[in-house]
Amino acid sequence: MQDKKDLSNKVAILNIPGQEPIELPILKGTLGPDVIDIRALGKKGYFTYDPGFVSTASCSSKITFIDGSKGTLLYRGYPIDQLATKTNYLEVCYLLLKGELPNKEQYADFENKVVHHTLIHEQITSLFKAFRRDSHPMAVLCGIAGALSAFYHEGLDIYDPESRERTAIRLIAKIPTLAAMSYKYSIGHPFVYPRNDLSYAGNFLYMMFSTPCEKYEVNPVIERALDRIFTVHADHEQNASTSSVRLAGSSGANPYACIAAGIASLWGPAHGGANEACLRMLEEIGSVDRIPEFIERAKDKNDPFRLSGFGHRVYKSYDPRATVMRETCHEVLNELHIENHPLLDIATELERIALSDDYFISRNLYPNVDFYSGITLSAIGIPTNMFTVIFALARTIGWISHWNEMQEMEDSRIGRPRQIYKGKEIRQVKSMSKR
Numbered sequence: 001m002q003d004k005k006d007l008s009n010k011v012a013i014l015n016i017p018g019q020e021p022i023e024l025p026i027l028k029g030t031l032g033p034d035v036i037d038i039r040a041l042g043k044k045g046y047f048t049y050d051p052g053f054v055s056t057a058s059c060s061s062k063i064t065f066i067d068g069s070k071g072t073l074l075y076r077g078y079p080i081d082q083l084a085t086k087t088n089y090l091e092v093c094y095l096l097l098k099g100e101l102p103n104k105e106q107y108a109d110f111e112n113k114v115v116h117h118t119l120i121h122e123q124i125t126s127l128f129k130a131f132r133r134d135s136h137p138m139a140v141l142c143g144i145a146g147a148l149s150a151f152y153h154e155g156l157d158i159y160d161p162e163s164r165e166r167t168a169i170r171l172i173a174k175i176p177t178l179a180a181m182s183y184k185y186s187i188g189h190p191f192v193y194p195r196n197d198l199s200y201a202g203n204f205l206y207m208m209f210s211t212p213c214e215k216y217e218v219n220p221v222i223e224r225a226l227d228r229i230f231t232v233h234a235d236h237e238q239n240a241s242t243s244s245v246r247l248a249g250s251s252g253a254n255p256y257a258c259i260a261a262g263i264a265s266l267w268g269p270a271h272g273g274a275n276e277a278c279l280r281m282l283e284e285i286g287s288v289d290r291i292p293e294f295i296e297r298a299k300d301k302n303d304p305f306r307l308s309g310f311g312h313r314v315y316k317s318y319d320p321r322a323t324v325m326r327e328t329c330h331e332v333l334n335e336l337h338i339e340n341h342p343l344l345d346i347a348t349e350l351e352r353i354a355l356s357d358d359y360f361i362s363r364n365l366y367p368n369v370d371f372y373s374g375i376t377l378s379a380i381g382i383p384t385n386m387f388t389v390i391f392a393l394a395r396t397i398g399w400i401s402h403w404n405e406m407q408e409m410e411d412s413r414i415g416r417p418r419q420i421y422k423g424k425e426i427r428q429v430k431s432m433s434k435r
Contacts, residue, residue, distance in 0.1 A: 012036045019044070031065050031074075047418040054313075057238075059246065060409070063096060063401055064237045071317040073236070076100070080232060084324045089230040089394075090114060090200050093172055096235055096401040097165075117173035118194035118203065121151045124178075128185045137182040137389045138267045144178055146260030156254045158407055167255045168400045175259075175396045176200070179389045180207035186385075201227040204393070209381065221335040222380055225328045229373055232321040233391050235398030237314075241265040241272065245399045247415040249406055262399045263392045272391040276384050278309035279374035282343045291349055299359055309347075309371035310354055311364060321369035329372045332379050343375050 014022040022044055025037040035057045038048055050056045065074040073080040076095050083092055087101065094102045094110050102110060127147060131140050148170075149156060155167040181191050184207075192207045202218040205226060210216035236242070244265035248258040266272035285294050297305040312319055333341055351367050354360040377387055406412050 233394035275370035325372035
C-alpha cells in the first residue's frame with residue numbers, strides 16, 4: 001500500500017469535453033518521476049492507452065531503481081558497480097529478498113540454507129528423459145521449473161511468510177542444478193550433483209564442466225567472473241519477465257508456475273536472448289575489416305540488419321552493467337591467455353565507433369550488458385544456447401523477490417489490462433443457408 005508520506009498535495013486535472021474535471025492524485029516515490037494515479041478513470045468510463053506499458057506504473061516497489069537517462073541501476077539503493085565488485089551474488093540475493101545486506105552471521109545462515117537445498121528430488125531427473133536431446137535448454141528449464149510444484153507441496157502456501165521464504169531459498173538453490181542438468185542432458189553426459197564445499201558460482205561451474213572421468217578444479221578468476229554475471233543480471237525492475245511473474249502471481253498461482261512464466265518470457269530474443277544474438281552478430285561480422293560494411297547496413301533504413309548489444313529500452317546513456325562486464329571480460333581473456341580474441345577485437349572497435357559516431361550518439365545507441373557478457377560466457381566455455389539459461393538462473397532471485405513483495409502488499413489485485421476494441425460492432429448470427 002502506498003505510504004502516506006509518498007503522496008504529494010498536487011493533483012492532475014483531466015478536462016474532458018462535456019464532463020466535469022477529474023482530479024487525479026500525483027504520487028511521489030523515493031526516486032524517479034512522479035506518477036499520476038489514474039485508478040479513478042475506470043469509474044468515469046475511461047481507460048488509458050499505453051501499448052507496452054511504457055508510461056504506466058503497474059505497481060509500487062522498493063527493490064530496484066533505474067534512471068535510464070543517467071545510466072543508474074540501484075538494488076535496494078546500492079549502485080550495481082559497487083555490488084558487483086564489493087559483494088558476491090548470494091549477498092545480493094539476501095539484499096534483494098530481505099532489503100538489507102547481510103552481516104557475517106546472517107550471511108552464514110543464508111548460505112547454509114541455500115547450500116543444503118541444491119539437491120533436487122531424484123524423480124525429477126526422470127523428467128529430462130521426456131525431452132529430445134536436441135531440445136533447447138530453455139525449453140527444458142521452463143518445463144521442469146514449472147513441475148517443481150509437484151514435488152514441493154509444502155511450499156505452496158503463498159500467504160505464509162515462512163513458506164514463501166522457504167520456496168525462495170529452494171528456487172535460488174535448485175535452479176542452478178536444473179540449469180546444469182539441462183546442459184549435461186543436451187550433450188549426453190551424466191548429471192553431476194552439487195558440492196556443498198563450493199561457492200554458488202563455483203558449484204555451477206563444477207556441475208557444468210565436471211565429468212566422472214577426471215577431477216575438475218574451479219578457476220577463481222572464472223568463478224568471480226560468473227558471480228559478477230549473476231549479480232548484474234539479478235534484477236532489472238519491471239521488465240517483461242518480471243512483469244510476467246507478477247501478472248501470473250496476481251492470480252494466486254504457485255511460485256514455481258510464476259517462475260516458469262518468467263523463464264518463458266525471458267526466452268524472447270528481445271529480452272533474455274539478446275546476448276546470444278549479440279555473439280551471433282559478432283560471428284557474422286567475422287573480422288574488424290568488415291565492420292564498416294555492417295555499420296553502413298545498420299544505418300540503412302531499408303536493410304533489416306540491426307546491431308545487437310547496442311542501445312536499451314530503458315538506458316539512454318551507457319548501461320552501468322556494461323562497464324562492469326567490460327572489465328570482467330578482459331580479466332577472463334587474460335586469465336585464459338586469449339590475447340588476440342577476434343570477437344573481442346570486433347567488439348572493441350564497434351564500441352569505439354558507437355561512442356564517437358554521431359549516428360549512434362544521437363540515437364543513444366551505447367553498448368549494453370549483452371555486448372560483453374556473451375563474449376565472456378563464450379570464453380568460459382559455455383555454449384551459446386545456454387546464455388539465456390544463465391540469465392534465467394541469475395534473474396530467479398529478482399523474480400522471487402518481486403513475487404514475494406507483491407504478496408505482502410495490501411493493494412495487490414489480479415492483473416487485468418484493458419484494451420481499445422477495434423472489431424465489429426454487435427451483429428446477429430445468420431443461419432448457414434443465409435451466410
